[in-house]
Amino acid sequence: MVDKQKLNAGFTGTPAEQPEGLTKAAKSAADGVTREVYAVASGVRAHPHTASALLLGTGILAFGLGYLVGRSSTESMTGRYWR
Template identity: 45%
Template sequence: MDDRSPVGHYENESTATKAANAIKAEVAAVKSGVSDHPHTATGLLALIGIAGFLVGHAMGYRSAEAAYEPPPRRRYW
């Protein structure tokens, strides 16, 4: 059998090509959903952004709080 024949094409397809095709299909599905429901997509992206900001803020606050050393106590009397 000739190696260039279309029979068995998908069996010999590389994993990277399969992954790229799956990603293309998912992108097309998301694109279709966003075009049908733009306000929902905007709200969802806003919520994801706010959640990411809050998580980053909390992690930064905890990191700064852990690194903070209060000044030594001084007694003047």
């Protein structure tokens, strides 16, 4: 039999050294993003109609701006052709 106290099959604890420098900054940023995602998700769950309206309005606005930028770039190139 294998002695269970000597068996160390995997890491199940916390690291001995606390993160510092770039690792600490990345962990802090990831924790912040996670908190914001949960906040947005709970807001959407509480107000689904408002969230749908905001998403639809943002999509319409983005489409309109893209259309206007596309139209202005084609109008400035009239008369220019590759030969």
